[in-house]
Structure formats: structure tokens, C-alpha cells
Amino acid sequence: MTEIDAITAFLARETEIIFTGRPVKITPDAPLASLGYDSMSFVELMIAVEKKYSVKLIDKELSPEDTRSLASLAARVKSLL
Amino acid sequence: MPLCLPYSRSKNYLGGIDWMIHALDASSRKMLGCGTSFAVVMELASPWNEEKLRNSFNHFCRRFPVLNGCAGRDWNLAPYWKKKAGSGRPSWVSQSVSSRADGFSKLTEMLNQNSDNHFPVNVVSVLMPDSMLVSFIFDHRLFDARGAEAFLAGFQEFQISGLCSSEFKNAPAGLEDWSSKFAAGRKVNRRRIEDEKEPVSRLTAKPGQNCFFFKNFSASESAAIFARAGQFSFLPYALAGAMRAVYSLFEKRAESPGSIAASVTRDMRAGQTAYFFNHLSFLFFKLKPQAARSRPAGFAEIQKQLYSQIKDKMPEALAEAGMLLRIVPLFILSNRIDSAPVTFSFAYLGDSAYKYDCLAGSPVMNIFHMPRIPPSPGLGIFFAQHRGKLNMTVSYIDSMISADEAAGIAAEAGDL
Numbered sequence: 001m002t003e004i005d006a007i008t009a010f011l012a013r014e015t016e017i018i019f020t021g022r023p024v025k026i027t028p029d030a031p032l033a034s035l036g037y038d039s040m041s042f043v044e045l046m047i048a049v050e051k052k053y054s055v056k057l058i059d060k061e062l063s064p065e066d067t068r069s070l071a072s073l074a075a076r077v078k079s080l081l
Numbered sequence: 082m083p084l085c086l087p088y089s090r091s092k093n094y095l096g097g098i099d100w101m102i103h104a105l106d107a108s109s110r111k112m113l114g115c116g117t118s119f120a121v122v123m124e125l126a127s128p129w130n131e132e133k134l135r136n137s138f139n140h141f142c143r144r145f146p147v148l149n150g151c152a153g154r155d156w157n158l159a160p161y162w163k164k165k166a167g168s169g170r171p172s173w174v175s176q177s178v179s180s181r182a183d184g185f186s187k188l189t190e191m192l193n194q195n196s197d198n199h200f201p202v203n204v205v206s207v208l209m210p211d212s213m214l215v216s217f218i219f220d221h222r223l224f225d226a227r228g229a230e231a232f233l234a235g236f237q238e239f240q241i242s243g244l245c246s247s248e249f250k251n252a253p254a255g256l257e258d259w260s261s262k263f264a265a266g267r268k269v270n271r272r273r274i275e276d277e278k279e280p281v282s283r284l285t286a287k288p289g290q291n292c293f294f295f296k297n298f299s300a301s302e303s304a305a306i307f308a309r310a311g312q313f314s315f316l317p318y319a320l321a322g323a324m325r326a327v328y329s330l331f332e333k334r335a336e337s338p339g340s341i342a343a344s345v346t347r348d349m350r351a352g353q354t355a356y357f358f359n360h361l362s363f364l365f366f367k368l369k370p371q372a373a374r375s376r377p378a379g380f381a382e383i384q385k386q387l388y389s390q391i392k393d394k395m396p397e398a399l400a401e402a403g404m405l406l407r408i409v410p411l412f413i414l415s416n417r418i419d420s421a422p423v424t425f426s427f428a429y430l431g432d433s434a435y436k437y438d439c440l441a442g443s444p445v446m447n448i449f450h451m452p453r454i455p456p457s458p459g460l461g462i463f464f465a466q467h468r469g470k471l472n473m474t475v476s477y478i479d480s481m482i483s484a485d486e487a488a489g490i491a492a493e494a495g496d497l
Contacts, residue, residue, distance in 0.1 A: 033312070039314060039315055039387070040391060043388055044391055046388070047392050058385075062311075064311075064312055
């Protein structure tokens with residue numbers, strides 16, 4: 001498993017936790033909005049990334065491409081490690 | 082051994098936030114003569130068969146005995162929803178107008194006349210030349226915004242299949258884990274003390290009528306707004322605009338504004354099908370004048386506050402600490418809530434939980450929310466989204482804010 005795959009798997013697990021109880025089908029390439037993310041739940045995901053990887057995404061410039069899917073966000077996190 | 086008081090499994094106990102909503106309801110009844118309610122309004126492309134719908138909706142409501150009830154206290158002092166044997170049913174009021182422009186003002190007038198019926202769901206509709214507005218008025222003690230949308234989705238499901246997927250489960254009393262509740266209470270209290278150090282601009286509560294101001298955005302306007310705000314930054318973006326609009330109100334009144342503070346609701350439900358009671362909590366945002374008067378500065382500060390509150394799990398702490406407040410009688414709690422240092426209420430509901438494209442065969446063109454605002458703070462700015470189209474509602478009490486001032490707030494907060 002590559003590092004990006006591991007980060008994507010971590011983000012998918014966190015997404016499951018954030019949306020516990022909701023019928024969400026999580027795939028790495030699904031748009032984040034279709035998974036149910038909004039301003040508040042996305043902040044929860046950023047906090048999970050900060051705790052696990054010590055990367056404070058809130059202070060970084062995130063482009064629309066970075067937040068397109070879990071896979072693209074994982075690539076951005078990897079670039080900041 | 083940890084202390085856990087016994088409770089009945091056949092009773093639905095109220096959570097701390099439910100009890101706070103009951104306190105707001107009591108305060109609203111005292112000052113405005115009617116309780117806390119909100120309307121989910123659907124704009125339908127064609128009129129419906131009212132007689133048929135009325136029977137079907139009454140039949141749907143009869144499936145939920147919880148709709149007949151009131152709050153009571155159990156022997157262990159925990160408040161619960163006391164179901165009453167009864168056959169209450171929704172009231173229906175319909176009127177016609179000759180133009181679309183008259184439709185919304187007629188709807189506001191009808192909501193003010195029909196918002197305090199005994200049954201917790203009531204319907205008013207306004208027939209316009211090319212469409213109709215159907216407003217389902219929900220008692221906030223029994224429904225929150227998401228629950229109300231899910232209830233209507235359940236009704237549509239019932240229309241289609243005769244079935245309804247949601248089942249009602251009694252909530253437990255929550256009379257255990259006291260140390261965790263007290264720790265949450267301490268966290269919330271520390272935050273409150275910190276927040277109260279600086280004065281906050283507030284409107285003076287006066288008796289009056291609830292009024293509304295709307296702004297609808299087309300799909301292309303909404304898409305452009307979301308692009309400007311950033312994909313997951315609409316809430317701080319819109320809140321910064323609302324803060325600036327409210328700051329301008331105090332400036333125009335030639336009052337020297339202090340900080341502007343807003344309470345923002347957060348949906349806390351784990352599943353999508355919980356219809357009843359309030360599954361929400363609150364975040365609190367406060368901007369000093371220099372940040373409130375500038376959208377970019379306000380946006381950056383709100384982002385920081387949002388991050389810090391979610392990281393500290395403040396909404397969860399407030400919901401948990403609220404369980405301790407249930408011991409407080411409503412008249413004391415409503416006075417306490419009335420004096421909370423908040424300038425206005427704000428909510429962004431996100432995409433509607435009503436996913437069907439029609440209701441009873443009539444295409445749904447738009448869905449928006451019209452919450453009655455409690456006498457304190459007396460002003461609310463609410464955003465919702467239906468199929469990519471944003472809606473904004475400014476809800477205010479006419480004795481505290483004039484129609485011109487509300488129009489000014491709507492223009493500035495809606496300048497996204």
C-alpha cells in the first residue's frame with residue numbers, strides 16, 4: 001500500500017465516523033459534496049488530519065481540485081508531509 | 082458504583098436542547114402571545130387536490146401518537162413528552178391571491194394568524210395564478226428543521242407506497258454519566274464567562290409581530306456564490322456577510338456598535354429519519370467591530386472560531402451540559418436564555434432533506450424555511466438550499482426592526 005493509499009484509507013475511515021448512521025457509499029473518487037460534506041463536517045475531517053498527520057489544513061490554501069475527492073485530498077496531504 | 086436513576090422505557094424523555102427550546106417557547110408565548118414554530122414552505126408548480134391531500138395528511142399524522150402530547154416531569158424530575166389520548170389533526174387554511182408578489186405577503190399574514198394551533202403541524206396554502214405556496218407550520222418543541230423536512234419526505238413516501246420507513250423510538254432519560262455531564266457543563270460555562278467579558282450589541286426585546294423578508298437565488302447565481310465562497314466555506318462566508326449586515330444596522334441607527342455575536346445551529350442527528358424532537362446544538366461566533374465591518378476579516382475570524390469550536394467539541398459539550406439544565410423550571414430558564422449575549426440567530430441548513438421532486442403529484446419548484454424568531458434576539462438570518470438553489474430568509478419582530486431596516490439587512494446579507 002502506497003502512502004497516498006494509506007492516507008485515502010484513513011480519510012475514508014474518518015468519513016465513516018463523521019457520517020455514522022447515514023447511508024453513505026464511500027469511494028475514493030466520489031466528490032466530497034456527494035458524500036455529504038459541508039462546512040462543519042469538512043472542518044471535522046481537517047481536524048482528524050491534523051491529529052493524525054500534524055498537518056493543519058485550515059492554514060493551507062486548498063484549491064477546488066484539492067477538495068474534489070478523498071483521493072485528491074489525500075494527495076494534497078501527502079504533499080504537505 | 083456510578084449513580085444511574087431508574088427511568089421508564091415507555092416514556093420519551095426530552096434532551097437538554099429540547100428543554101431549551103421549551104424555554105424559548107415559554108418566553109415567546111409570554112412576550113409575543115404565541116410559541117416557537119417554523120414553517121417549511123414549498124412552492125409548487127401546480128395546485129393540488131386539497132380535499133384528497135387533507136385526508137391523506139390527516140391519515141399520515143394519525144400514525145404518530147407522539148403528535149398529541151405535551152411536556153411533563155417524571156418522578157425522577159426528568160422532563161418527558163407526555164403522550165395524550167386524543168385525535169387532534171392539522172388545521173388547513175387556504176386563500177387565493179391575484180399575483181405572485183402578493184403571495185408571500187399573504188403567506189406571512191396567514192402564518193401570523195395560524196401559528197399557534199393546538200396540533201403541532203398545521204397547513205396554510207396560498208394559491209397564486211401560476212403556482213401555489215404550501216406552508217407546513219411545525220411546533221419547534223416537537224420538530225427541528227431537518228426533522229420537519231424528513232417528516233414531509235415521509236409523507237411523500239406514504240403517498241407513493243402507503244408505507245413510511247421511519248419508526249419512532251423513545252429517547253432514554255440520560256440520567257447517568259454525571260461526571261461527564263458536569264465536565265461538559267464546566268467547559269460550556271468557561272466559554273460563556275469568556276464570551277461575556279466584552280459587550281455585545283443587542284436589540285431590545287419588545288412585543289410585536291413576526292415578519293419575514295425573502296431572497297431567492299437562481300441555480301446559476303447559487304453556483305457562482307458557492308464558487309466565490311469556496312466549496313466547503315459557505316457557512317463562514319454567509320455568516321461573515323450577515324455579521325456585516327447586522328453591524329451596519331447598528332451603525333445606521335447611530336449607535337456605536339460593540340461586538341456582534343450570533344448563535345448558529347448544528348444538526349447533530351446520526352441518521353436521516355429521526356422526525357421528532359430537536360437533534361441539534363449550537364455554535365457561537367463573535368466578531369469585534371473591526372472584523373464585523375469587513376467581510377474578508379470576518380470570514381477569516383469565523384473560520385478560526387469554527388475550527389476551534391469543532392476541535393473542542395463545543396456543540397457536543399453544549400448538548401451534554403444541556404441535560405443538567407432540565408432540572409431548571411422553564412420560567413427561570415427562559416429568563417436566562419433571554420439574556421444570552423447574542424445579536425442574532427443564524428442557520429445554514431445545507432441541502433434539503435426533502436429529496437423528492439414533487440409533492441402529491443405537484444412539482445416542487447423551491448423549498449424554504451420561515452422560522453419564527455424568539456423575542457430575544459428578535460432577528461434571524463437563515464439560509465437553505467434546494468436542488469442547488471439558495472434561499473435566504475430574514476425573520477424579525479416588527480417592533481424591534483423596521484421593514485426598511487430588514488430590507489437593508491436582507492440586501493447586504495444577500496449580497497453574496
